[in-house]
Amino acid sequence: MNKISVLFITILIVFTAITAFNNSDKQPSALIKERQVMRLNDFITSLQKFRTVLQSADTAKGVEELQVEFIKVRKAFKAWEYLGEYMDPQFVKDNVNGAPLPKLERNTFGIVVMQPKGMQQIDDLLFSNSLHDSKDELLAHTDKLISVLNDYNNLPVYIYDRIVFEATRTAFVRLNSMGLTGFDVPGSGNSIPDAITVLQTIEQDMLLYKTLFEKTDKAATQTFYSSLSKSITYLQQHNDFDKLDRLEFLTNYLNPLFEKMLLLHRSSGVEMLHETTQAHLLPPYNHQANNLFANDFLNPFKYIGLPQELYTAELVELGKTLFYDPVLSSKNNRACASCHNSARAFTDGNPKSTALDFDGTVERNAPTLINCVYSERFFHDMRTEALESQIEHVLTNRKEFDTDMLAIIDKLKDSKEYRERFEVGLKNYQGEKISGQGITFALSAFVTSLRGFNSGFDKYVRGEVSTIEPSVRRGYNLFMGKAVCGTCHFAPVFNGTVPPRYEESESEVLGVPQNPYVKVPVLDPDLGRAKGMLKDNAYFHEYSFKTPTVRNVALTAPYMHNGSYKTLEDVMDFYNKGGGDGIGIKLEHQTLPFDSLSLNKQEVHDIIAFMKSLTDTSGMTSIPKSLPKFEKQAALNKRKIGGDY
Numbered sequence: 001m002n003k004i005s006v007l008f009i010t011i012l013i014v015f016t017a018i019t020a021f022n023n024s025d026k027q028p029s030a031l032i033k034e035r036q037v038m039r040l041n042d043f044i045t046s047l048q049k050f051r052t053v054l055q056s057a058d059t060a061k062g063v064e065e066l067q068v069e070f071i072k073v074r075k076a077f078k079a080w081e082y083l084g085e086y087m088d089p090q091f092v093k094d095n096v097n098g099a100p101l102p103k104l105e106r107n108t109f110g111i112v113v114m115q116p117k118g119m120q121q122i123d124d125l126l127f128s129n130s131l132h133d134s135k136d137e138l139l140a141h142t143d144k145l146i147s148v149l150n151d152y153n154n155l156p157v158y159i160y161d162r163i164v165f166e167a168t169r170t171a172f173v174r175l176n177s178m179g180l181t182g183f184d185v186p187g188s189g190n191s192i193p194d195a196i197t198v199l200q201t202i203e204q205d206m207l208l209y210k211t212l213f214e215k216t217d218k219a220a221t222q223t224f225y226s227s228l229s230k231s232i233t234y235l236q237q238h239n240d241f242d243k244l245d246r247l248e249f250l251t252n253y254l255n256p257l258f259e260k261m262l263l264l265h266r267s268s269g270v271e272m273l274h275e276t277t278q279a280h281l282l283p284p285y286n287h288q289a290n291n292l293f294a295n296d297f298l299n300p301f302k303y304i305g306l307p308q309e310l311y312t313a314e315l316v317e318l319g320k321t322l323f324y325d326p327v328l329s330s331k332n333n334r335a336c337a338s339c340h341n342s343a344r345a346f347t348d349g350n351p352k353s354t355a356l357d358f359d360g361t362v363e364r365n366a367p368t369l370i371n372c373v374y375s376e377r378f379f380h381d382m383r384t385e386a387l388e389s390q391i392e393h394v395l396t397n398r399k400e401f402d403t404d405m406l407a408i409i410d411k412l413k414d415s416k417e418y419r420e421r422f423e424v425g426l427k428n429y430q431g432e433k434i435s436g437q438g439i440t441f442a443l444s445a446f447v448t449s450l451r452g453f454n455s456g457f458d459k460y461v462r463g464e465v466s467t468i469e470p471s472v473r474r475g476y477n478l479f480m481g482k483a484v485c486g487t488c489h490f491a492p493v494f495n496g497t498v499p500p501r502y503e504e505s506e507s508e509v510l511g512v513p514q515n516p517y518v519k520v521p522v523l524d525p526d527l528g529r530a531k532g533m534l535k536d537n538a539y540f541h542e543y544s545f546k547t548p549t550v551r552n553v554a555l556t557a558p559y560m561h562n563g564s565y566k567t568l569e570d571v572m573d574f575y576n577k578g579g580g581d582g583i584g585i586k587l588e589h590q591t592l593p594f595d596s597l598s599l600n601k602q603e604v605h606d607i608i609a610f611m612k613s614l615t616d617t618s619g620m621t622s623i624p625k626s627l628p629k630f631e632k633q634a635a636l637n638k639r640k641i642g643g644d645y
Contacts, residue, residue, distance in 0.1 A: 028212075040152075046075075047073055051139065074197075078201070086170050098116060100124045101591060118141070125141070161268075162276065165265040168205075170285070171202060173500040174500040176250055181487050213268060216264075221264065231253035262288065284503060285501050286299050297492055300451060302503075303374060303376060305388045306388070322446070327408075331356070345368045347368050347556045351564065355399035356400060368551075368552055371452070381531065381532030411630075415630045415631070418628045468613075471609040472606075476610045478610075485607070489547060509541075510543075521583050528541070529541040530542040553612070554611065554615050582594070582596065
């Protein structure tokens, strides 16, 4: 061997040793950053290969091969997603994995429609249409996705330990509320393999932190890594979408993982989100909650204008008094409680609420107020973006209170008790106490107090009770699986506020009939969201209504925005048939799946049993024993608590 060869080999050995030393000396976050860059490149490469196969595919018989290739794309995407989505959720939603429905650009002047694109759109086209009909569109969507990911790949990547820990917990939220429901696989139904990939990727990354965790809490570390491994095995062994016991997976795997990851994060000494982010920039999802169904899982103050520091027991009680006081209406005979009866989970049992002076009815059904605070938009047509604004709409509506804030202020100022209670309730508020702001703050505080996750189902999920009815278990699994209810009614509120950050509320076009009990049902003429606010005036929002919570649905009949369905059985029959399309009402932009859910009578019964298990009005139904007196207007002192009608 000549000297040059010896020298070359020596240099190579030294270089290899140095490289190995440097790699072993890298911090976990640095290694994960390298992995994440590789995952994005793998995602892009898999899309490029998919495009090549798509380009040459025989439209008559090439679809199966193409579907197999796309599943590989999904695997690469899911390996990148848990960190990618956490770090840039808006980018992923708008460009990579948004729902296959048109949206409106919210941050522009005028109405700008964003057409659906990304993984869900490709999934839907590839598995729900013939290749002959969709090949050109598939190529266009694939090219767009490759292009945008290549651009994104040029941006710097910053990953810290905190981000890895928080992205992991957020991924558990997404798995439960979206991943295992089939939300982002509208055509392929690949949700369980997707979930396995996510968990395997998390396991690979989290193993880099095992030594760190063991230094502070060996027991929690052992439980976490054991649960993580077992969760993957469980899904591998139970990979039938319709048969998966999602409740077992939630209680025995996801919740323990969610809790232990929080414990390990805290004990590690690594900073947490609230320590690095200003309070007003934190998302509604509470990163310090220890259970996916915890009472504090969502922060209600992220949805309302009431500052949290003003929220006191005194302000809630003042708001309750105002809620039951008909003095807020023009004729002092109608209260908020007139249409929101606490015995009915704050609804009134009517298809549409009785109007002021018995002048017909208001336009829509009275929705429950319990947990209504967990929403980005309010009213059935989503026309207001703040709970406080909703209150003012009711006050000024001719068929509701037919008054204005100034008239109410003048009345309330004539009551010594009200003046005193406003001073106490708003002691930390620097503005005028009996004012429009003060009144809406008080009412908002009371409505915000009407929340909780303390139903029998919640207590079971949290381990506070040890048993649950078999029908409820089956019903939850159907709701979150085969019946696809959970793809619109997202856990844990089971409304339309979208996980995992819970910052946006959705509406749906269902094709609700005016009267479902006639031989030939016709579409209810209410245009809903399209006429709620000018910004939403788009064709795909016509007949679209906010997705309500199904919590306390056992108490809130009749159902739908127009109160047209009398029973839960009737509602389930409507959904089971495919919504409006299934009963002869054709809407091209219906968002409910057109095809039948193929649920049998037992399955329908079980889903209803699950929804009934979400009933919880504890601590919310008491009413004031009396109303404040008025010194100068004695006639007002005869008004009835809760109004006359």
